[in-house]
Amino acid sequence: MTASLTLDAVSKRFRGARATAVSNVTLHVAAGSCTAVLGPSGSGKSTLLRLVAGLEAPDSGRVLIGGHDVAGVAAERRGVGMVFQRSLLFPHLSVLDNVAFSARVRGESRRRARAQAAEFLEMVQLRGFGARRVDELSGGQEQRVAIARALAADPAVLLLDEPFSALDPALRADMHALLDELRLTVGPTILLVTHDRDEASRVADRIAVLDGGELQHESDVAGAYRAPSSVRVAELMGARNLIPGVMTDGIHRSELGEIPIPDATAHGPAVLIVRQEDVQLWRSEETPPSQHPLGTPSDGDRSVDAAGRAPLAVETATPAHVAAGWWAGTVESARASGARTDLTVRVTPSVLLHAEVTSAQAPRLGERVALAIPAGAAHVVTA
Structure with missing residues (x-):
């Protein structure tokens, strides 16, 4: 029954x-x-x-x-x-x-x-x-x-x-x-x-x-x-990237810059939520900051970085993963948990982004990396 x-x-x-x-x-x-x-x-x-x-x-x-x-x-x-x-x-x-x-x-x-x-x-x-x-x-x-x-x-x-x-x-x-x-x-x-x-x-x-x-x-x-309904729910579900800003005309503006959120209905103060598992990361110690991907991405294939390496967080970045934005940053901490490592990356003086990668591919502390948020991976809630 x-x-x-x-x-x-x-x-x-x-x-x-x-x-x-x-x-x-x-x-x-x-x-x-x-x-x-x-x-x-x-x-x-x-x-x-x-x-x-x-x-x-x-x-x-x-x-x-x-x-x-x-x-x-x-x-x-x-x-x-x-x-x-x-x-x-x-x-x-x-x-x-x-x-x-x-x-x-x-x-x-x-x-x-x-x-x-x-x-x-x-x-x-x-x-x-x-x-x-x-x-x-x-x-x-x-x-x-x-x-x-x-x-x-x-x-x-x-x-x-x-x-x-x-x-x-x-x-x-x-x-x-x-x-x-x-x-x-x-x-x-x-x-x-x-x-x-x-x-x-x-x-x-x-x-x-x-x-x-x-x-x-x-x-x-x-x-x-x-798609948590609030910042508190996001925290309880383990989200670590919670970035305050303002939503106007479908765009979230914060210290990270302007990130389009096409389906968002929020207007005014809002928090951008991106799960650490969704952040794409490229090791970049051999790539000068002025070149892709630490600079502005090209319109071509983003499946590899300038050194020909695939992003660590996903096996292949397909056209569906076209990023809403790119940032250069420095790895400040790395916390291993089994086969995965949670990285903390400083991208602005006041903004840290978290990315989760395989422990075998985790970059070193102090290493320069490139980060991207795939289209559709970001969510906003009213602040």
Whole structure:
């Protein structure tokens, strides 16, 4: 069973609290889809999940599952399954009986409940684990059992409250792959709470950004990254190039110069947002600053620099990557993260640009480089 989930102007304030935990949140999750609620600690994410689950009651607004208002419906009767950061398995029951628990509560026979539980264990790749005790499981295995137990209850909506945050990166990647498989085979409606934007983009169809109890942004994954609704959302999504300026007649003017933003409707003070992954970078230690690409680019092929080298951030710059502007700069810092390096480049006395490149190709500190913003990569929001 799968159903849509709708939060209609939901608010919640706890007694004695200075601030509202959740304020006037409206959100729709289509049946069979996955929405990730992303936000910092204390933003109201877990409260929102508890309101859906029936563990808390909203002060105002409605929670609808499959179009039906579930106000007053007990948590166990809402058709909602929930998996927490801790697995919360019953230590006195075997793995199989943990998964069979909901069927037994429904009145199924022990034999039938266990037979169904074995199918769900196989679904989460734990075939043959039914006889084990909970304390014999690894952290990742515990979370797989918790997911199997939640799915065994045949929920209309599956709620995941940071269920993978305590796992190491490899196990977390395995759990993300498992969710992909479950979505193909079972197709549950999923509302996932996380503070990890990489996890949100990996598993969800849409991202809802919550901050201070308020819904700041909701869109598909690409929109959350490249068309955030505010500077705060851009920061929460990890954007590092936030350049203040003024928008007039579709052009953003700042210390970087004039950058056309054809689709922008903003007028007046505005912040230019460019993701560091989108900035193109050319190493240029052998190229005099007066020559392309440190000077004005030619109208010809921009797929290589003057020394014949391809840009580091992309394999090939095609005509679709025609840049809105070029800048010369000096590398001031380089922070490696795995196979990627985040560079900070000084392009004016007061403006730094960030570019992300492969660590193997990262330029040296102090090296002169050329930077370009591809057409269509820049976004503006009202300041």
